[in-house]
Amino acid sequence: MTAATPSFQRARRARSVIPGFGLTMGFTLFYLSLIVLIPLAGVFFKSSQLGWDGFWHVVTHPRVLAALKLSFGAALIGALINAVFGTLVAWVFVRYRFFGKRFFDAVIDLPFALPTAVAGIALTALYSGNGWVGQFLEPLGIKVAYTPLGVILACTFIGLPFVVRTVQPVLEEAEKELEEAAASLGANRLQTIVRVILPTILPAILTGFTLAFARAAGEYGSIIFIAGNMPMVSEIAPLLIIIKLEEFDYAGASAVAVAMLGLSLFLLLLINGLQVWSRRRHGQKT
């Protein structure tokens, strides 16, 4: 309803009337620099002591590469699973009525609220050879705990709410009139879903996917218990950083940290790009 004009008006009015810009902005920048920016710059500086060759040597070491590949690969698969099932869950919650809906809706945020270490030991207990779920999977030849499969499982758990929570509001606001129009023009239900609904919620799915991916790629607590942590096989990048720290290889630790930060920053830019894109699409529609 109020799209473009007020921001300009507000800008002109606000500058003259509302007080506290200097104080709040100053404090914001001070605190942001102190807690986030300067320490982050510090780790870049530390790894730069290695020089480009040294940095490259650390990061391309087979063990580091395997760890990065596992962290980001498992996160990717987990995020894909969440993109599919998260969209399904969001759809079911917005469109259908069933018993216990409010309860399950509240439970979806559990991975946000449950400490990662607790999630980690719980998943391990469930999926180890004598666990509730593991005892049925083991005879089938599926080993989850202490394998890369366990890492994927933990990544899926930790990223579960992201897709649901980004798709849900978009789906709620989606106009049913468009679907009715599609139906009255002769589209069958599947065509309507693929051609009308999916394009509307796709930006949200992508945003949720990226958020889940970014979160899972850096995840540590819930993974280390279930991963088994075998070098080259089920060792994740954050664990490798800790191992390097314990060996007092500070430069090496910061090099791996910088590699992870670089990948995460790239993801952050991607998220912002996706949000701008989806906002633009949304803006066009209303």
Added chain:
Amino acid sequence: MTADASLQDPPALPPQFRPEGPLVHRNAAISEPAWVQRILITLALLFLLGFLLLPLISVFAEALRNGWVTYKDALVEPDAIAAIKLTLLVAALAVPLNLVFGVAAAWAITKFEFRGKSVLISLIDLPFSVSPVVAGVIYIMIFGRHGWAGPWLDENDIKIVFAVPGIVLATVFVTFPFVARELIPLMHEQGTDNEQAALTLGASGWKTFWHVTLPSIKWALLYGVLLCSARAMGEFGAVSVVSGHIRGQTNTMPLHVEILYNEYQFAGAFAVASILALFALVTLALKSYLEWRHGDELAATRRH
């Protein structure tokens, strides 16, 4: 009531003419057949059941596996009590810091126009995209023995890393955006009209914030604080790096869980974990209550 009804309602159809279901199937064209709905609902609920509820239930089941006595013993043990106290202390320090920051940042960002606003918002969100372990590492690089400030801190006998200040710092980092994130969209939506009215009527800036802005953002603020404290009490990766794992001194509850688990004291580990899980459940209940009761006063995205 019965007398009026006969005046208002049309006479009921004789039974043989009554239609089986509703006269018009509303939105039949834009909904799925019942069996498809049922399959999708079952799939979604099975997914949630297997991935969310089962781990939660297993925490409590494992904790009580050896009976109440071992459960209670694991919790009243001095190291466990020290861990619980430290966790609460860290949250009590970290959350107010981020609360003040969140309000200040939201005020600056939503009440004024300036260049680079979106960059600032991205920077505030940055800690969400940083691995918790990296968040711990950055403080080691600065305050650790081989860090920038390490030698100076050593000389003056100030301990930050492997002590409580480091744990608080790492917790502040990982919970950095929570409050600001809840407030920014809401305060952006509310605009500045109310504040301007108060100011033109002669209220001071501080008074305006206290009596006009704060009441309209209090629920969102509480919501942010809730998420912030849940994460602060449960943080593992970042805290694990900077804590040094000194029992009874720098062990928070999640770290205590890890130590017990690695020593194969599973019952104890799950007992402490069950307390954390209870915190999480309380958080979820409060969160749902806020969304349900005060959804309109939270940001637009929270309105379900």
